[in-house]
Amino acid sequence: MEKVLTQKIQIPTNNVSLFIRREDLIHPFVSGNKFRKLKYNLLQAKSEGKSTLLTFGGAFSNHITAVAAAGKQFNFKTIGIIRGEELSAKIIENPTLSFAQECGMQLEFVAREVYKTKNEDEFINGLKQKFGTFYLIPEGGTNDLAVKGCQEILTEEDAVFDYICCAVGTGGTISGIINSTLPHQKVLGFPALKGDFLLEEIRKFTIKENTELITDYHFDGYGKVNQGLIEFINIFYKQNHIPLDPIYTGKMMYGLFDLIEKGYFPQGTKILAIHTGGIQGIEGMNQKLKRKKLPLILLQ
Incomplete structure (x- = not known):
């Protein structure tokens, strides 16, 4: 503890x-509730033999920062699906996105309307076709394992x-x-x-x-x-x-x-x-x- x-x-x-x-x-970097939410999810990803974490967030997301930092520390590849295509040209001036990229996170920018479908099977299946196998962590990190950590x-x-x-x-x-x-x-x-x-x-x-x-x-x-x-x-x-x-x-x-x-x-x-x-x-x-x-x- x-x-x-x-x-x-x-x-x-x-x-x-x-x-x-x-x-x-x-x-x-993996501070506060983000540490709690990720703790058991990372253990689950390891137990499933997954080497890639994929998650979602906005321009200044604490969750994106935490997943990127945790991935670097615990040897996971990380992919961040970022809300807003326009942000792809602003990585350097954005402290959250630039930090995530420095940690090795692959950033994928999607239109805001498309982002709204992030929980739908069609969108998730498209991500699997593009990136292969990954362990999915929802936006904000909340799921049963996150609650267990909290x-x-x-x-x-x-x-x-x-x-x-x-x-x-x-x-x-x-x-x-x-x-x-x-x-x-x-x-x-x-x-x-x-x-x-x-x-x-x-x-x-x-x-x-x-x-x-x-x-x-x-x-x-x-x-x-x-x-x-x-x-x-x-x-x-x-x-x-x-x-x-x-x-x-x-x-x-x-x-x-x-x-x-x-x-x-x-x-x-x-x-x-x-x-x-x-x-x-x-x-x-x-x-x-x-x-x-x-x-x-x-x-x-």
Whole structure:
């Protein structure tokens, strides 16, 4: 079991206590929930005798970074199916894609409309004809083996916490966490996407009913940020020396601070927030912020 640091967070009240699980420190490139999701998938790929991993992602995908780095470390060939044909001419200026390529990942760019069919048999069969045999890892990495890995995030020592909180993308990480909770614990998920459809995805992997999705802090949708969120992330970094990514954990922590301020939690509540990594995406986000003449996210 990987020993992961848990840090207490400064908050402007003594009514509750807040801690953060530093999953982002597990590995410099395969960090946070990506490490958890890939752990058993890589073991399965080895057991099946597969030497190639194929997966999907966007321009700044943490998952693409993690699969590329894991493939290099554990001697897998990797193929990344990337959303957006126009990105093929922008690899050098894109920190995520250039890193993946440096790790040896073969990048295949497809039109956005075509990308929407990535889970259909016809599309997958076309990939098999083009690339041969591979072990398929879904976009975001979520499947039964990923959930199994994420069940290892919580430990026996975490029984002292009343609430477990994490950001939600595809639902795999929170599903694993839910499966590991004790009867007295409640799980709060902070979706990075608009809509409440994620609850259906989560129910595919867990039967527990101790979960609430807090849908007020997606900042208009996946990958969207504003100056208020960036300022919060930078203040948090200055006070706690912990970087937050703006897509997932930054929004979750912003939401948690807001809920605490509004008195959402009973007095004496102990809260554990899960830092799911994603720090590699800050460089790409800062490129966008610079173009928009907005403040940059601090990294040091």
